[in-house]
Amino acid sequence: MQYVTKLLTTLLLVWVGTIQAQDAYTLSAGDTIRIHVYGEQDLTFEDLLVGQNGRITYPFLGEMKVSGQTASEVQQRLVTGLKPDYLVDPRISVSVVSYRPFFVNGEVNAPGGVDFQPGLTLRKAVALAGGFTERANKKQFVLIAESDPERKEQKVGLDYRIEPGDIITVQSTFF
Secondary structure, three states: OHHHHHHHHHHHHHHHHHHHHHHHOOOOOOOEEEEEEOOOHHHOEEEEEOOOOOEEEEOOOEEEEOOOOOHHHHHHHHHHHHOOOOOOOOOEEEEEEEOOOEEEEEOEOOOEEEOOOOOOEHHHHHHHOOOEOOOEEEEEEEEEOOOOOOOOEEEEOOOOEOOOOOEEEEEEOOO
């Protein structure tokens, strides 16, 4: 019984952590969201891509800028926009279906874009990119963070937490 209680508690904490991580995540171009309006099939969209301009187009409300907002903030904007004129009591949920990719290049076996997953570290990202090549420097990596407006290179280690849009370069070693 105690084992079952611990297991349920752990699962609940993981679920809450996932909800909180998604709630704190700010949308940007390349993300795909799901908008579900209960009881309104015509207003429900399963795979809505945030365009390069950071906007989506939604019935009755037109073009909406969602870049820089969380799923909860978009949800509230939809409720506010639909409530006065279109729906009496809109019940809406907005969630992230897929995150924009990050990029791993340099001394990895499969360089390129990799789908982001919450909680991803550089160590796991390298594994998703096919692992290190023989010439890879496994101690020091160069990162350009999408969140950095100056796009400056910074040195990071294997435990660095990846964010969508990041560009990681695995450098080569001379020995």
